[in-house]
Amino acid sequence: MSWFQACPDVTSWGGVLRREHQVATPQWRDEVGPVLREARARKLDILASGARRSYGDSGLNPDGALVNMTGLDRVLSFDPGTAILRAEGGVTFDTLIRLFLPRGFFLPVTPGTRFVTLAGAIANDVHGKNHHGHGTLSRWVRAIGLIRSDGTLHELTPEQEPELFAATLGGLGLTGIIAWADVELMPVSSAVMDVETVSFSSLEAFFDLAQESERDFDYTVAWVDCLAAGKALGRGTFSRANHALDGGLDVAAGRDGRRLAVPMDFPGFVFNRHTVRAFNRVCYSNGRRKAGRGRVPLSRFFYPLDAIENWNRMYGARGMYQYQSVVPVSVQREATRAMLQAISDSGQGSFLAVLKTFGGLRSAGMLSFPFEGTTLALDFPNRGDETLKLMARLDAIVAEAGGRLYPAKDGRMSGAMFRAGYPDWERFAVHVDPHFSSHFWRRVAGLEKACV
């Protein structure tokens, strides 16, 4: 019997690259060893996969094999005194919220979807809207149980095998399989958020609001109208929030009702410059109308997109690229303005353009994405060359600013751009398991085993 099955059309959240993969799905930790042995015997390079919420090709491995780790999703222990949780890597943030929010604990750092696995989030060292106060997830990971391709389990901490630990945090799954991890959760008093929404009319106003809000608000983020031009360039809606001190810990109150679903890929014409421009205008006017303070369920603040299941299918069969950059604080105003100008000029807007300042807390991972500065994240429907050309223009602005792109979102940056943005990549490469690889890694690390 083989552990691996050929699965056609395996893709990531962006849906641009779709290829057949050999996939194994162990359910128990002692099944991982035999899976790895078979992959080695068949000379298949390995990569673990989680909930496949990464957008590009960092979680894909078409010339090798995927080990789908979502079956290893058990909570192993929790100490309410230290708030340290030990859980298998395949457990989702959704499950952790359902189990621990009623007990008064929440994730110290969370991305904009709760449907990610713990190991997937560690492998990308995810950041959230509280980066200015909490940094990235790696700052809250206390230990990792890592299985290497030879089947050995390494218990990694900042003291025990510290280099392999730092390589695994944000290590894109390339150092081995995260079987379990210890993470410190954060105590909270309620399942609801006190949120203030402020509309802003220019990019300068965004930076003023970000600076003014970081002292008093744990969470800050802005949506920008990326098709606005002239004086309105960079206008948008700023949200800032804290966990409410009362309001109860009922997890149902933290959720936001029924989920809608997108049942199929939308036809390509749904996304054109007119619909995108109209959407952005309506969002901006709504933001102005609804500006003010309010109390909302935790999910509505952190995970608005989760309300629509498979929303990525709205981009149609050709999929979409997400482009997420960070530029240093010293040039953040000019570089962000230049990027928004290039996007506005191109008319290839995005429904969801998110702007956020990162604080100065250092991440523990060698390849962690955030540093102090400003991050801009946008979705672009895949229109082939036209879209690639726009992203190449944005690359030039980011590179000149001394910035970099987020591998979790990327499916096309050049090797040169990656290596310039991540100067520690060679220190990292030493720790890559010799039998692990990914489409992304083969593309950017300049390895001779090139992929198409």
Ligand SMILES: Cc1cc2nc3c(=O)[nH]c(=O)nc-3n(C[C@H](O)[C@H](O)[C@H](O)COP(=O)(O)OP(=O)(O)OC[C@H]3O[C@@H](n4cnc5c(N)ncnc54)[C@H](O)[C@@H]3O)c2cc1C
């Ligand atoms: C709507 C949406 C909003 C998002 N918002 C944010 C955000 O605000 N901030 C942010 O940082 N990211 C954000 N992301 C990206 C997302 O958080 C990351 O891509 C996350 O890592 C996905 O986790 P996953 O379980 O889906 O992992 P996958 O996408 O399946 O895999 C991600 C990486 O983890 C590795 N991996 C998975 N399981 C294991 C394992 N057991 N052992 C070793 N390696 C493993 C894979 O090899 C791959 O390299 C968002 C994504 C979406 C779809």
